[in-house]
Amino acid sequence: MKQAFVNDRFLTEELALIHFRDLSIMRGYGIFDFFRLVGNTPLFLDDHLNRFYESAEQMRLPIREVKQELKDIISKLVNSNNLPDSGVRLTLTGGYSEDGYSISEPNLIISQHTFKPPDKEQRSTGIKLMTFPHQRQLPQVKTIDYLMPIWLQPLIRQGDADDVLYYDKEIVTECPRNNFFIVTEDNQVLTPAMNMLKGITRMKLLHYAAPYFEVKETNISIEDIRNAKEAFVTSTTKGILPVSQVDDKQFTSGSVTVKLQEIWSKHAW
């Protein structure tokens, strides 16, 4: 039976229940993080935990456990579940609020989820994006707020796209669950610098790619995308995935993206 950890105990996952007075259900108030397992070994665990504690602090949600205690719980959970092709989600909510508005003692849920990484074809074909004018609230925090992208699903399907790329005042920021990169004609690798979530894959790639390419965090306009040679997205579940199209701009070349996928696979895939 698959286990989950809720607050102070391990439970059969079906029993991982939360009362409706929790501020996540009442007010959409909570954070999370998600990391991949290679076998039963978490990938980039320290980076994900650091971000989780930072998100929690930003949202004024105290975490009872110190980092090592969370690591021990995670280790126990994944070794007990022994689940291939999966990752671990840490969810922290606003807790049971008396007045339905004030933050209370947070509820912590640690759960394990299978997911299908992109197959070889997807990693070569890539995805289509459509730009959409939106600025996420508290973009630097990994909140549970995905109201807009879930609401947008029919529009995305109508546009024959796989996902949206948010922009505000002509500057693009991120996809709802991915960071966005372009490759310029002179092989610069660029990614937005602000007003978006700083993904762990993004951060690691900036580091690993630096010896091979000029990498830069900077403003990217929709016009910059039109002039770009390649584009790709990064995320924990997808790794590096080429972007074949943004609105009506098509990308045909992909040699830098392929090289970055090779570099990435040495470290993480």
Added chain:
Amino acid sequence: MKQAFVNDRFLTEELALIHFRDLSIMRGYGIFDFFRLVGNTPLFLDDHLNRFYESAEQMRLPIREVKQELKDIISKLVNSNNLPDSGVRLTLTGGYSEDGYSISEPNLIISQHTFKPPDKEQRSTGIKLMTFPHQRQLPQVKTIDYLMPIWLQPLIRQGDADDVLYYDKEIVTECPRNNFFIVTEDNQVLTPAMNMLKGITRMKLLHYAAPYFEVKETNISIEDIRNAKEAFVTSTTKGILPVSQVDDKQFTSGSVTVKLQEIWSKHAW
């Protein structure tokens, strides 16, 4: 024992539990509505139910029950609980999502909550607002998204204010849980026309006030507030509450607001 209704049954409220895979906990995806009871009789029930069904449709969350079935459930619940000074909350979430992202069969929670209406002093003294630049996402839908105002609480306290008043490009829209009105020097009663939630109290007041004052839904700028004679907010729990201050603009007069409170009390308070 206080009861709640979850999906298809009445339960002791303590047992009204939701599994963590619900899209409200995972992705902040859900809607709600809240109406007051006078004795055990719901106030403006049809209006609240109409808005609830509209919010649900906008968010692609099907409601199994037709309106009369919900009315019967509500009636049974409030007569069983028999709780003075309370209201009823209808919450509808994205349901148990297999992939943690796609909408599933919604969970419906109907719960009863006590609340303290403003006392005589508060209804005379009023509240202080501070303006804050923010535009709510999907403002026309009564979603559970209160990430921003809960996050803003320390800033509101630092500013010695009671709440924020959102604005975007110099045009004010709403407080997180109230609609906003001003009274001009020539006794026009104005309230924002768009990009905010259309409260039931706001709608009813526009109707009830029309025989006595010139009422208008229109753009209100921060400059308009500086030139206004009075200001007030409306909500289900607060009725009509004067605003004593917006940023550094103080309101001293209040005769139109008092008259509107009198009109309102005949219908609802």
